[in-house]
Amino acid sequence: MLRARTPLGWLQLTHSKSRFIVASAGVGFAVLLVFMQLGFMNMLFDSTTVIHQQFKTDLVIMSADAEGIVPDSGSFSRRRLIQAAGVPGVADWAEVYIGTLNWTKPSDGTLGAVVVFGVPTDVRVFANSALDAQMPLLRTSGTMLIDEGSRGDYRAFFARIAAGEQPQVKLAGETVTAIGTFNFGSSFGTEAYGVVSRETFLQLDRSRHPGVINMGLVTVTPGVDLASMADAVSKAIGATEVKVWTMPDFMEVTRDFLRVNSPIATIFTFGVLVGLFVGAVIVVQILTSDVQDHLGEYATFKAMGFKNRYLLGIVYEQSAILTVFGFLPALLLSILLYRLVGAAVAMDMNMTWSRVGWVFALTVGMCLAAGTIAVRRIYSADPAEVF
Amino acid sequence: MTTASPPRPAIRIAHLNHWYGEGDLRRLVLRDLSLSVERGKTTFLMGPSGCGKTTLLTLVGALRSVMDGSVQVLGRELSGADETALVETRRRAGFIFQHHNLHRSLTVLQNVRMGLEVKGEAGKRDAIDRCLEVLSAVGLADHVHKYQDQISGGQKQRAAVARALVGKPELLLADEPTAALDSKTGREVIELVQRLAAERGMTVLMVTHDNRILDIADRIVEIEDGRILSEAPPKADAIPHPERLPTVWTRV
Structure with a gap:
């Protein structure tokens, strides 16, 4: 069975290889920022409980x-x-x-x-x-x-x-x-x-x-x-001067204390948001510029009978492609940087599957949001203007 | 004995008015225009720039909404038609533009395939064969995997013709398809369009300034100032001659 739909988003993005690489690198840079912010934040949280794990005990009695x-x-x-x-x-x-x-x-x-x-x-x-x-x-x-x-x-x-x-x-x-x-x-x-x-x-x-x-x-x-x-x-x-905890509970208390009572989580969350914002701006710029470049061709497609929905699909397809091609290299680079940073500061900076999943979801959201902003220009493609 | 009723025209336009702008800036470009185009015939729209012929073509192609009057295309009334009806009408027509308007990221074959994709026929087993057949008919069999910047102007326009025809439209609308071509190539393209249209029984409505191809038309409609000035078969002396110069319509 032949493919019913031409992968126009892919073909447009990859028609100029250098532009595609730059676009993917832009998204990847934003993803890398997010990974590093989360990595630093979790390294900080994890570091507070590293010492807990050194003790062989079932219960721990601490000052209240x-x-x-x-x-x-x-x-x-x-x-x-x-x-x-x-x-x-x-x-x-x-x-x-x-x-x-x-x-x-x-x-x-x-x-x-x-x-x-x-x-x-x-x-x-x-x-x-x-x-x-x-x-x-x-x-x-x-x-x-x-x-x-x-x-x-x-x-x-x-x-x-x-x-x-x-x-x-x-x-x-x-x-x-x-x-x-x-x-x-x-x-x-x-x-x-x-x-x-x-x-x-x-x-x-x-x-x-x-x-x-x-x-x-x-x-x-x-x-x-x-x-x-x-x-x-x-x-x-x-x-009342002491409290008795199981060690896992006490580790959670330690993490929560840092999360709630220190500005660390806020600072790094802000860093993540900055990363996502930068990424969204980059993707909007890439997609808007691509839509603008192809406005005449989109108008031609409209004249041929393609609906706006089809053209919106091209932009969202490009969003999805940039998500994948920005995310994967950024993930690999992040893992490498985690190791380098961890070795440099003698602390564990580990990539977790849940973090990979979260950042991927955030990247998808970022690219979709950017795509939604970029598609508005498609409505301005007037099929009557191609004559 | 019964008399056979005349075939329904492909295009029937009655008392069509169209304008741009509003209020003091309102400018009437089509004035009480009525026209009927027979099925299977090739009709040229001619006239000076700004006379309204391209506006008329876009209205027939369902690319604009009808403001006043009636435009029936392939049996469908476009006056008051919603977006879905307009899109469906576009899909029954083929378009050839002054500039080929090929997609630069697609090969010639992929561009032509878009003509099938819009009709939901690109996934069919014979889709590629149909594309190759029409590309062969327009003389591009050896260029199917090239991009538009790898072929000549004439070849681009042939590819655009192939894209317009691959979906076997009932109506072909063309806007000065020879404008960007030299006279020899222009004539070849129009003869090609005419031949394929005749083979497929298509109705052709073409805007042109090009006096060198008038002999190809079954009928020529002259428009001036938004009104039909005359409509008639091409004159015998319209047969192109190398020395023939453009006439009034190219003097803008």
């Missing part, structure tokens, strides 16, 4: 006003954790001290800040088994593990550790021995993480009372419903 696992997320009495330990179904627990300590960067010798976790070494605290395996080494007082994802050029420093050396660093005014590394991946707000034993932490942060902790980790016996356990632990503690 905590929005994330950060040094200023609030502190509470260690007794609350011990209360939780008495709840039937609790298998294990661990306290975590968090503090921001000054250090002399091993990378370049300048002063900086490192977020340090002080943890017990006789309980499994971290999900990462390589990190967990190093915990017994921290029982030696004055030792620490350093995050390989720390921002800065630490290659030489980490190479020394990898070679078996134990270089010393100045941390909170004390000399501490770096005995190993781990990889959390850094976040926007934190340039480096360190892990020390509870005892070393209390030596470094002398203002900290041992009975005041920042986070409690609770592991429950297998098969117990986590949400009901969180309720049960919360009731057992009975204090």
Whole structure:
């Protein structure tokens, strides 16, 4: 069966290859802008929960006003954790001290800040088994593990550790021995993480009372419903100064806090809108110019008996073609840029299928809207004027 | 014994008035014009520029709405006709324009195929064969895959003729189809139109200034100032002669 309809939109767009490439590149540029804005925004949101995923726990007890696992997320009495330990179904627990300590960067010798976790070494605290395996080494007082994802050029420093050396660093005014590394991946707000034993932490942060902790980790016996356990632990503690969460719920709280209480989402959403606006302007310009160029031919088609609907279809066909030919290269380029940016800032910047779907839908909407603006000129093609 | 009734004319125009502009700027271009065109005949419309012949052609081609009077084309009254009726009438006609008006992004074959597509016949199994047949008839069999900028002016106009004829229209409307062509090519194109029209029983209404092709017409209608000045078969001396110069109609 022969095709009943000539693909005029395609033939018009591709008649001049260079113009077609420029047009597709214009749409692609807008799509790339949108992808990058969404990528940055989600990298920021994801980065706030990267640290959550490092802990091996079922429930997390935090200060009632905590929005994330950060040094200023609030502190509470260690007794609350011990209360939780008495709840039937609790298998294990661990306290975590968090503090921001000054250090002399091993990378370049300048002063900086490192977020340090002080943890017990006789309980499994971290999900990462390589990190967990190093915990017994921290029982030696004055030792620490350093995050390989720390921002800065630490290659030489980490190479020394990898070679078996134990270089010393100045941390909170004390000399501490770096005995190993781990990889959390850094976040926007934190340039480096360190892990020390509870005892070393209390030596470094002398203002900290041992009975005041920042986070409690609770592991429950297998098969117990986590949400009901969180309720049960919360009731057992009975204090309003803390809240008990399942870890996924707490991650959601952290993301929501950033989304609602910071201008980040607004800024990046505005960036997305700017990208879409730029794209729409480009597509309107391309399509309007194409309609204008072919106005005489469209008038001829009208004289031959083609209806406006057929001609509108040509413009919408062009919209669809520009959508696809702008979107696909932009998607590939975005994936490449995500990797480059992620590597540059030592953070994960991942493309997700849902984002691909959303941006494609936005691109379709953008091109359709632009097409709808451009088609208005078709009505001005007067078949009587071709004579 | 019964007498056979005369065949219905392809075009019947009665008391047609048409104007442009409104109020003080209103300008009457067709005045109480009445005309009947027989089916299967070739009629030339001639007259000075601005006399209204092209306006008349666009009204017959359903490209404009009839303002006052009656225009019946192929049995359909166009006065008061809605857009759908106008479009349907256009689809029963073939158009040849002064400038070929080929689509520059399409090959010759694709342009001709548009003449079938408008009638919903481009998907039929024999569509390409029909296009090639008519392209062959106009002498473009070797140029079907070329674009308009790869062929000569005469070839473009032949392609436009093929596009107009491929859908087998009952009526062919042409507006100075030889204007952009040299005399030899112009005559070839018009003879081609006339031959194909005769083969297919088409009615042809053609606006022309070209005195060199008058012998081809079955009938010549002269229009001046929006009125019909005369209508008659071509005179014997209208047979073209290389030395013949354009007459009054080209003196604008």
